[in-house]
Amino acid sequence: MSTDSAPAPQSGAAEDVKQQGPRIAVSALTTNLREYGLIIALIVIMLFFQYTTSGTLFKPVNLSNLVQQNSFIIVMALGMLLVIVSGYIDLSVGSVAGFIGALAAMMMVIWPLGIFSNPLVVSIICLIVGALIGAAQGYWIAYHKIPSFIVTLAGMLIFRGICQALLGGGSSVGPLPDSFKALSSGFIPDVIGPLTLIPPTVNAAGKTILGSGLTLHMTTIVLGLVAVLAYAYFGFRTRRKREQHGYEAEPFVLFVIKTLVGSALALFLVFQFASYRGLPVVLLVMGVLISLFVFVTKRMTIGRRIYAMGGNAKAAQLSGINTERLTLWVFINMGVLSALGGLIIAARLGQAVPAAGLGSELDVIAAVFIGGASAMGGVGQVIGAVVGGFIMGVMNNGMSIMGVNVDWQQVVKGLVLLGAVIFDVYNKNKA
Amino acid sequence: MASTILEMRDITKTFPGVKALSNVNLSVEEGEIHAIVGENGAGKSTLMKVLSGVYPAGTYEGQIVFRGQECHFKGIHDSEHIGIVIIHQELALVPMLSIAENIFLGNEHASYGVIDWNANETRTATLLKKVGLKEDPKTLITNIGVGKQQLVEIAKALSKEVKLLILDEPTASLSEKDSQALLDLLLEFKRQGMTSILISHKLNEVNRVADKVTVIRDGRTIETLPRKDISEDRIITSMVGRSLDDRYPPREPQIGDVVLEVKNWSVYHPIHAERQVIKNISLNVRKGEVVGIAGLMGAGRTEFAMSLFGRSYGRRISGEVLLRGKPLDLSTVSKAVENRIAYVTEDRKTYGLNLIDHIKHNVTLANLGGVSSHGVIDDMREMSVANDYRKKTNIRASSVYQLTGNLSGGNQQKVVLSKWLFADPEVLILDEPTRGIDVGAKYEIYTIIARLAAEGKAVIVISSEMPELLGITDRIYVMNEGRIVGEMAASDASQEKIMRAIVRGEGKAS
Numbered sequence: 001m002s003t004d005s006a007p008a009p010q011s012g013a014a015e016d017v018k019q020q021g022p023r024i025a026v027s028a029l030t031t032n033l034r035e036y037g038l039i040i041a042l043i044v045i046m047l048f049f050q051y052t053t054s055g056t057l058f059k060p061v062n063l064s065n066l067v068q069q070n071s072f073i074i075v076m077a078l079g080m081l082l083v084i085v086s087g088y089i090d091l092s093v094g095s096v097a098g099f100i101g102a103l104a105a106m107m108m109v110i111w112p113l114g115i116f117s118n119p120l121v122v123s124i125i126c127l128i129v130g131a132l133i134g135a136a137q138g139y140w141i142a143y144h145k146i147p148s149f150i151v152t153l154a155g156m157l158i159f160r161g162i163c164q165a166l167l168g169g170g171s172s173v174g175p176l177p178d179s180f181k182a183l184s185s186g187f188i189p190d191v192i193g194p195l196t197l198i199p200p201t202v203n204a205a206g207k208t209i210l211g212s213g214l215t216l217h218m219t220t221i222v223l224g225l226v227a228v229l230a231y232a233y234f235g236f237r238t239r240r241k242r243e244q245h246g247y248e249a250e251p252f253v254l255f256v257i258k259t260l261v262g263s264a265l266a267l268f269l270v271f272q273f274a275s276y277r278g279l280p281v282v283l284l285v286m287g288v289l290i291s292l293f294v295f296v297t298k299r300m301t302i303g304r305r306i307y308a309m310g311g312n313a314k315a316a317q318l319s320g321i322n323t324e325r326l327t328l329w330v331f332i333n334m335g336v337l338s339a340l341g342g343l344i345i346a347a348r349l350g351q352a353v354p355a356a357g358l359g360s361e362l363d364v365i366a367a368v369f370i371g372g373a374s375a376m377g378g379v380g381q382v383i384g385a386v387v388g389g390f391i392m393g394v395m396n397n398g399m400s401i402m403g404v405n406v407d408w409q410q411v412v413k414g415l416v417l418l419g420a421v422i423f424d425v426y427n428k429n430k431a
Numbered sequence: 432m433a434s435t436i437l438e439m440r441d442i443t444k445t446f447p448g449v450k451a452l453s454n455v456n457l458s459v460e461e462g463e464i465h466a467i468v469g470e471n472g473a474g475k476s477t478l479m480k481v482l483s484g485v486y487p488a489g490t491y492e493g494q495i496v497f498r499g500q501e502c503h504f505k506g507i508h509d510s511e512h513i514g515i516v517i518i519h520q521e522l523a524l525v526p527m528l529s530i531a532e533n534i535f536l537g538n539e540h541a542s543y544g545v546i547d548w549n550a551n552e553t554r555t556a557t558l559l560k561k562v563g564l565k566e567d568p569k570t571l572i573t574n575i576g577v578g579k580q581q582l583v584e585i586a587k588a589l590s591k592e593v594k595l596l597i598l599d600e601p602t603a604s605l606s607e608k609d610s611q612a613l614l615d616l617l618l619e620f621k622r623q624g625m626t627s628i629l630i631s632h633k634l635n636e637v638n639r640v641a642d643k644v645t646v647i648r649d650g651r652t653i654e655t656l657p658r659k660d661i662s663e664d665r666i667i668t669s670m671v672g673r674s675l676d677d678r679y680p681p682r683e684p685q686i687g688d689v690v691l692e693v694k695n696w697s698v699y700h701p702i703h704a705e706r707q708v709i710k711n712i713s714l715n716v717r718k719g720e721v722v723g724i725a726g727l728m729g730a731g732r733t734e735f736a737m738s739l740f741g742r743s744y745g746r747r748i749s750g751e752v753l754l755r756g757k758p759l760d761l762s763t764v765s766k767a768v769e770n771r772i773a774y775v776t777e778d779r780k781t782y783g784l785n786l787i788d789h790i791k792h793n794v795t796l797a798n799l800g801g802v803s804s805h806g807v808i809d810d811m812r813e814m815s816v817a818n819d820y821r822k823k824t825n826i827r828a829s830s831v832y833q834l835t836g837n838l839s840g841g842n843q844q845k846v847v848l849s850k851w852l853f854a855d856p857e858v859l860i861l862d863e864p865t866r867g868i869d870v871g872a873k874y875e876i877y878t879i880i881a882r883l884a885a886e887g888k889a890v891i892v893i894s895s896e897m898p899e900l901l902g903i904t905d906r907i908y909v910m911n912e913g914r915i916v917g918e919m920a921a922s923d924a925s926q927e928k929i930m931r932a933i934v935r936g937e938g939k940a941s
Contacts (some may be wrong), residue, residue, distance in 0.1 A: 101861065238810075247814050301799040303807050308796055311785035316783055318743060318774065319797040320765040380786050 008212030038372065038387045043265075045391060049398030056401050059393070060276030062270065068184055070393030071282040072097065072341040074386055077367040078293045078338035082330050084368050085297075086147035087310040087377025088141060092155030093338040093364055096133055097208050097357035099163040100342030104350030105173040106166055109181060119180035127339050131160070134335020135328065136350045142327035156361065164354045174351025176313060184276055184347035186281040191217040191309075211274055216271075224270030224279075227287075245285070276290035282344060293382045306330065366394055366413070370420040391416065418427040436461040436509055436626050437515075438533050438596060442481055442493035442911040446839070452650045453504060457643060459595070459643075464621055464631045466520035466641035469670055475630045479597055483517040484510040487609070498594070515625035516583045518601060518857050522574045531555040531568035534587045544593070558586040562616060578609030585616070591840045596620070596627040602636060614640050634663045646670055680874065682881040686905065687718030690889040691772075691858045696736040696750030703873070708734050708745060710913045715742050716858065716889040718776060721880060723904035723921070724893045731913040732893045733777050737859050740774035741767045754858075768797060773856035775847055777863045777893070779840075783847040789816035790828060793846050798854040818848035841872025860891045865899060897926045901937030910932060 015024045057066075083090045107113055107122045115121065137155050140146045167173055200213030239255060261400050273279050298301035308316040317323050345356050371388030373380025391429050392413060399409045437459040459465045460897075465567060467859040469475050480486050482495060484504030497513060502666055504510045515751050531552050540550040544567045555568035564582045566575060572583065581601055588596055595865050598617075604609035606739045610633075617627060623646050631637055637644055644661055646653040646669040684722050699710035716722045726774030737744035739752065752759045754770060761767045767774070785792055794817045795802050802813040816899035819829040824845040828838060843862060861880070865873045880903055884890055894900050898939050900907055900921070907924050909917035909932040917932030 039544075158507075241811060245814065246812050286807070299808050299810070302802050303809060304792065304796075304799060304808065307788065308785050308792070311787045312781075314782050315785055316796070318740070318764060318776060320741075320763075320768040321796075322765065378785065398770075 004228075007386070010105060028318075038370075038391075042387050042391050042394070043399075045394055049394060050267065053398060053401040057273060057398055060272045060403070062397070063167045063272050064187075064276055066393055066397045067280050067283045067395065070389060071184070071286050071377050072348075072357075072378075073363050073393065074286055074389040075289060075344065076133050076337050076341040076360070076364045077371075077385045077389045078289055079334035080364045080368045081293070081371070081380050081382055082306055082377070083148075083372060084332050084365075084373045085377060085380045086306055086327060088330070089311065089360050089365070090148065090152045090155075092133075092137065092159060093334065093341065094357040094359060094361040095156045095159035095163065096130065096335065096338040097342035097345055098184040098355070099159040099166070099348035100130055101356045102163045102166040102173070102352045102354075103129065104180075104346055105176060108176055109173055112218075119177055122180075123183075123343055126299075126343055127336050130337075130339025130342075131332050131337040132335070132337070137335070138328040138331025139245050141331060141426075152171055159276060160358070163356070167352060167354050170354055172351045172353040175389075176346060176350055179379040181347045181350050182281055182309070183285075184282050184344050187200060187217075187247075187277040188219060188223075188281060188284060190217050190219045190278055194218060195221075200257040203316050214275055215275040219311040220270060220274040220278040224267060224274070228266050228270075229270075231266070232263060265379075288381065290386055297382050299358055302329075303325075307378055309377075326401040362420045364390055366417045370417055372424060374424075388420075434461050435459070436498055437482075438496040439478070439497070440494040442478065442491060442495075444477055444481055444486060444491040450650060452481070453707075455493075455647065455650070455652050456851060457645055457652065458655070459626060460587070462621065463642040464617060464618070464627050464629055464640050466631060466637040466644045467643055467647060468631065468634070468637055469647035473647045473670075474641060474686040475647055475648075478647065479517055479628070480629065482510070483507055483515060483597065487728055487781065495776075510596055512592055514592060515597070516588040516593040516595070517580075517597040518588060518593055520600045520680050522580050522584055524580055524583060526573040527571060527756070529569045529571055530575075531585050531587075533583060534558060534568075534570055538590065541716070542860055543807070549800070554590070556587050556588070557581075561740050562586045563612065563814060571677065575723060577639060578612075578645050579603045581609070594626065596625060597630070598627065599630045601629070602631065603634060610636065634666055637661070637666070638663060646693055668773075678874065678898075680878045680881050682885065683797060684721070684884065684905050685719045685887075687887070689715045690718050690755055691716050691740065691759075692753040692756075694751040694753070696735065696739065696752075698734060698745035699747040704746065708913050709738060709889070712750070712910075712913075714908055714915060714918075716891055718889055719884050719887050720906065721884050721890045721892060721904045721908040724891065724910055724934075725897060725900050725902035725907055726910035727893070728895060728935060730826060730910040730933075732910050733862055734913075735892075735910070736774055736862055736893060740764065740772065740860065759786075768837075768854055768856075771855065771857040773797070773851035773854055773858070774860045775851050775862060777866070779843050779847050783850075784835045784843060787834065789832045789834050790821065790826065790838075790846055791905075794820050794831075794849045794853055797850050801853065801855075824849050824852070824879060839868075839872075841868035841875070844868055844876060845879075852883075856888065858887055858889045858891070860893070862893045863895065864892065865894070865896070873899075897929055900929075 046057065056062055074158055076097070076162065080090060080093065104122050104126050107125070108117050108119060111117070116125070133155070137148075137151050139152045141148045164170075194215050195218050196213070197214045198214040200215070235255070236259075239250075270279075297306070305316065305321050308319070308321060309326055313323055328397075340355060341360075346352050349356065367389035368380065368385045369375070369388070370391055371381065371384030371386070373384065395413060395416065398410065405411075435458055437454065437457070439457040442452050442455040442457075443450070452770070455474070455478055456476070457467075467475050467478070477486075481491050484506050487505045488744075492614050495504075500513075502513070502544065510517075513756060525536065529538070534555050535551050540547045540554070552568045559568065560568060561581075562582045564579055564586065566579065572580060575583070582800050585598075585689045601613055605613065614636060617629065620627060620722050625678065629637070629641065638661060641660050641661065643655055645655045646666060648670060656665065656669075667937060667939070689711075692713075692715040694713050696712040697707060697710055700706040700708050714722070714724075724735075726732050734744050738748050739761060742762055743747055743764060752761055759770055761770065761772065779787060785796070791813060799808065802809055802816055814831070820826075821831055823829070826838075826845045827843050827851065828842060835843055835917035848861075848864070864880070877899075880890055880892065892900065892904060901924060902920045905928065907917075907919055907921055908915050908918075909929050917929070919928060919932075
């Protein structure tokens, strides 16, 4: 035996490590194109409606409405993203949300529960019930391999039925206590105190004209500034760390542009909110949840395992991942977020109605798919789902202001969903 | 006769990073059986995919001339239309449909979309008679064996008025008897004037039926031998292109104590509960030793390994596993990994990799704890691990962010190996580690195996390629029908000895 004559590894081995900088940069850009493209699409859609609604869309009061109307979709889309990335689907979320809203209303308004009628206690119990519902559905999917489509289709019927039964047929239950309604329609308190830049105009009768002048909600401004600075700081620090290890791929200019555009947009929105009544509570809740889910999916082992399971369940299993337990957790998470969605809906309406959340599972699923998730599992980003949710929301809101008929709104939303997925498939085939 | 039915001229096909075929020429005469031989990964299947239009015209260079006409196939449909039918290694039958339904799938006797079942079944019966299959046309595919399924595929080809029949490794999963029957059938077709191309690396079969043999190596045509020059020796020299000695890296085994010992391992089939798949297997592997498990396809080697590794296969598993003399709990995959056992799966695409994710994430998957603390992944640490293994195992990719689905088979295998090396095992079970990868990558895999053994790990290699086992292992177990039927030191083993053990090993344990 001699080593010399052996077909030693040679070709291509030399050109591996360095000198690939520019190529990686280009590929980094193209792989992220989907995400950038989505955000650009959202901005274009917003500008379009800003124009067609003659400036109504970006009005502070409308922005607050926009957030309050769509937050429950986005909250549920966070859970749905994990479900879809895992390779499953959950059709029951709208019904579960409706059922939880009804349960919360009954506990707070009808049933004599004493301390257990306290909105906070009710909310916590409702989230736990949501977790149990998720566990019940996830159990059949994970351990008995019943297709999720079927299990959650059953759940969709069951929980809509219970929701209507709880509310006693077609009636609605309310009004809900104001402290509960604050979850959806409340704003964060201004602990710092307002700053009046332009005093409001006073009319002849000595009353101030609503909406005139400019008073800023300072707590919102400060929170916004802190968030933007943190975003820039952490972005920069991660970049530095990667540079030190020689792994940085993205060109500096691109990084700066990205950070500046992102910060400017965020500051603009913060300013708009501050000039109205400050940050809606539900936006804060949403923001915290979004950050949490980005962190879990991008940085934590459990997130990584979910992607691996969705990408190739068998390989994940043979790599030591307990796919059954992971599936169960994904559905428990979905259940909790559906429950939270249900609470948000009820809080916004101020009452529980039998049709609460009806059909919203489709909006939630659409948001995730517009956001670039694959129906086959293994692919999808939290930010994508959030932006997808906002695209749906802005279209709803913009078309409503324009006075587009609800029937046609559905047609447009359907076309956007189809278009986004076609764009994805087209991109993938080109690559 | 003797008119040329098919000419392929200067066919060159490149995949990203790999030149699979370069200037391949093939000329087939009417009415002959033309065999194409070559090692795994030599480019035989790629060539046939070019011929049948799986890779459409424009994605390769060169010319295809069939019956005097230059062809530009856009897909399989085009090639089938003019009478070229290929039967792939993996059968393409729908298991829950009947034989008749499968044969006329997409091609039913129907008027205005309404199927004439009588006509279909009568024609199926005729076709089945031609291929010598005695089954009711209404039988479901799932209820007949692989050998018979192969015949159904051929009947299906006949239904399409085939002029050139291509069989890609038709006997790979057939028993000896079924293989003989299939070859007889081919000879019968030849008498009736049909032309066929037989791809195989079973040289005795080629010897038996072929009129001509074309040898392909590393994506090139080496030579075409006429019937009178066909001999196994000649073909082997041509196929390998170098003496067998230097296909394996040299190593000096330093063998220590027994690390892993399996005693009386028995496993039953997961669905057919009464069928015992693994029967009382006992084996051991020592520190620094490479142990091979030889056997034919279906001998139960993969089933054994998977049942051992976290009970990933089968039910009613019994037996004992000892790690350095102490009983070992391998009841789940994570326990097996924690106990430093690794199993590199046979089918890397189905069981080994997340093809839609990149190299970095695949490499760390079996040991995420190694790159994270409190469940939070340290991106930098993961990056350096991935780069480190990429270098160690020589994965050819533009960066660790390349999707594993876009890598060649050899590089995919190196990613799977890296994943398990990073899990830091003491015992590695490698299942067909070089299946379907090119010669150069094979050598690299062998080098990695040799290095692992030199580092004191215990390695078990399952392989159907006997020369490979003879070349890289220290000791070989021979398996057949779920039993160990032989054990021999690699130094005094030979292909004949292994085959003999398999053939007469019926019911005899070592």
